[in-house]
Amino acid sequence: MKEIEQKLTGKIKRLTNKTFKFDERIQEGWFSAVYFLKTKKIAEEKLANNYVTMQFFQKEHAVLCGTDEVIALLHTFADRPETLEIHSLKDGDKISPYETVLTISGSYQQFGYLEGIIDGILARRTSVATNVYNVVKAARTSGEQKPVVFMGDRDDHYTTQAGDGYAAFIGGSTAQATHAMNEWWGKEGMGTMPHALIQMFRGDTVAAAKAYHELFPEDDLAALVDYNNDVITDSLKVAREFGDALKSVRLDTSRTLVDKYFLRNHHLMGTFDPRGVNPELLFALREALDDDGFQHVKIMVTGGFTEERITEFEKAGVPVDMYGVGRSLLRLNIGFTGDLVLLNGSPEAKEGRRFRPNPRLEKVEYNAPNE
Numbered sequence: 446m447k448e449i450e451q452k453l454t455g456k457i458k459r460l461t462n463k464t465f466k467f468d469e470r471i472q473e474g475w476f477s478a479v480y481f482l483k484t485k486k487i488a489e490e491k492l493a494n495n496y497v498t499m500q501f502f503q504k505e506h507a508v509l510c511g512t513d514e515v516i517a518l519l520h521t522f523a524d525r526p527e528t529l530e531i532h533s534l535k536d537g538d539k540i541s542p543y544e545t546v547l548t549i550s551g552s553y554q555q556f557g558y559l560e561g562i563i564d565g566i567l568a569r570r571t572s573v574a575t576n577v578y579n580v581v582k583a584a585r586t587s588g589e590q591k592p593v594v595f596m597g598d599r600d601d602h603y604t605t606q607a608g609d610g611y612a613a614f615i616g617g618s619t620a621q622a623t624h625a626m627n628e629w630w631g632k633e634g635m636g637t638m639p640h641a642l643i644q645m646f647r648g649d650t651v652a653a654a655k656a657y658h659e660l661f662p663e664d665d666l667a668a669l670v671d672y673n674n675d676v677i678t679d680s681l682k683v684a685r686e687f688g689d690a691l692k693s694v695r696l697d698t699s700r701t702l703v704d705k706y707f708l709r710n711h712h713l714m715g716t717f718d719p720r721g722v723n724p725e726l727l728f729a730l731r732e733a734l735d736d737d738g739f740q741h742v743k744i745m746v747t748g749g750f751t752e753e754r755i756t757e758f759e760k761a762g763v764p765v766d767m768y769g770v771g772r773s774l775l776r777l778n779i780g781f782t783g784d785l786v787l788l789n790g791s792p793e794a795k796e797g798r799r800f801r802p803n804p805r806l807e808k809v810e811y812n813a814p815n816e
Contacts, residue, residue, distance in 0.1 A: 459535065460513040460611075462520055462814050464629050471522050474558055481558040488554040498787035499560065500801065501547040501567060503779050508578045509538045509546055510612045511570030515563050519549065521814040523556040532806035537574075537615050545803040550787070560783045567781040569605075570612040576752070576774045577616025583755040584768055592619035594635070595626065596747065596771040613774065619767075637667035637695060648672055650679045651686050658690065665692040667745065674698065675705040676726065677733045684739040693743040693766065696722045696730075700749055722746045724763040731764035745769060 468475070474482045488495060512533045520526045530550040540546055546567070549556055577595065584591040595613035598606060603625070610626020621627050623634040638657050646652040654668045666687060670679040680694045698704060700721035706729060707719045717725055727744060734742050747769035758765055786800040787793060794800065 460517070460629060462517040462812055465514055465517050465521075467518065467521055471518070471559075471562065476562055477558045478561050481560060485554050485558045488552070488557070492553075495553055496551065496789050497553050497557075497785050498548055498550045498800065499557070499783050499785050500545045501563065501781050501783045502543050502545055502801070503540070503567070503571065503781045504542045505575070505779050506542065507540050507571050507575040507779055508616055509534055509540045509567075509571055510536045510574035510615045511567040511608075512536050512547060514566050514570065514608070515547065516809055517812075517814075518559060518562065518566070519556055520812055522559060523551070525555060527811045529556060529811075531809040533809050534803075534805055535807070536570075538805070543801065545801045545806065546781075548806065553785075564781045564783055566608075568779055569777060570608060570615075571781070572777045572779045573609050573612035573774060574616040575779060576776060577613045577618050577770075579752045580750075580755060580768070580770055580774065581617035583752045583759060586759045591765065592767045594618065594620045594622065594745075594767065594769045595774060596622045596769045597775050598623050598626070598771075600772040600775050609775065616774075637664075638669050640669065640672055640697075643669065643672040651682050654683050654687065654691075658687070666690055667693040667695055669697065670694045671696050671698040671704075671722075673705075674702055677704075677706050677730050680730060680742075681733060681737055681739075684734060684737065684742055689741065691739070691742055693745050694730075694734075695745040695747060695769070696727070697746075697748045698722050698726075722748055724758060724761055727763050727765060743767060747771075749773075 470476065513536055516531060516533060519529060519531065523529055528551060533547045534540065581593050584593050595610065595618040597609055601609065606623055606625035607628045610621040611629040613621060613626070614630065620635040622636055627633055638653060642657065643650055643653045646656070650668060650670060650672060654666065658666050668683040668691060670676045670683065673679055676696050676698065683694065684691050698721050702721065703719045704726050706726065707714055713725065717723065719725070730744060734740070743766035744764060745767035746765050750768055750770045751773040755768055784794055784798045786798060792800055
């Protein structure tokens with residue numbers, strides 16, 4: 446948990462402009478709301494000497510992410526960005542409702558058309574980082590932090606992976622599923638085996654694991670064991686074949702299926718929902734592995750896990766060692782607002798809004814786009 450807390454105290458180094466691959470059409474206003482473009486033109490023609498301050502906030506307790514990306518955006522596409530005055534919190538900072546996280550000062554025509562893009566960057570990155578942080582916190586019991594793997598590649602457009610993976614890293618995830626998700630800080634993706642691999646071995650989980658182990662001997666061997674909907678039988682088969690070489694088994698049972706263990710043991714049913722990856726199945730799997738001498742084999746679960754579901758599992762002491770989480774981490778439930786609050790040094794804002802200075806903001810030094 447120490448590494449996570451370091452991320453959340455703003456002690457990690459800011460990403461540089463080289464990290465991001467911006468679409469050059471941003472400069473043309475292609476991604477900006479048209480009314481921002483029209484306002485830019487009016488400011489240029491009618492109010493050329495304006496000097497404004499824009500501030501950004503949101504309305505939740507959250508983990509901030511996206512500031513480095515926003516700063517790089519401004520340094521790349523604003524007019525004369527070296528003359529802007531930018532103050533910002535850092536990615537990983539915990540923030541409160543209505544707390545100012547970023548201010549930009551300069552002529553409106555220099556940067557105003559980027560307002561919506563900035564809101565969108567901060568909203569998505571902060572939503573993902575906060576979701577991950579909450580899931581990671583839920584997976585921590587008795588001082589032990591259980592690994593959480595970010596597996597959101599199949600739940601959104603592939604072009605979001607780099608930013609989402611970084612936000613998941615800021616939120617505290619242990620690993621990310623694809624190389625793209627790790628791109629911004631130079632790591633690699635991690636993964637075990639999909640159902641497709643077992644399918645090509647005609648449902649033979651042991652044969653699939655052998656092939657995996659032969660081609661990737663340096664990886665920790667982790668077997669996917671729900672393909673035949675008989676996780677205890679297949680887990681024991683793999684464990685007996687590989688012994689100490691088997692590090693973990695992963696369950697990804699569909700929420701519509703009842704594992705064959707319960708179909709063989711009807712007397713166990715009737716007091717709980719036997720579908721999918723459920724606590725009773727995991728207790729039975731842990732007991733079976735332990736009784737056969739495989740106490741070292743860890744259990745990973747995937748498939749529809751959320752902060753709430755993980756919390757329930759942890760409160761019940763379900764024997765899970767690792768969680769793989771995807772879709773629930775991509776819910777966008779935090780929105781940012783940019784407001785003009787100062788005009789030529791004097792307060793000027795829409796009714797209900799005002800300049801909210803924040804002593805936690807740090808002045809940002811200018812970096813040229815190629816730095």
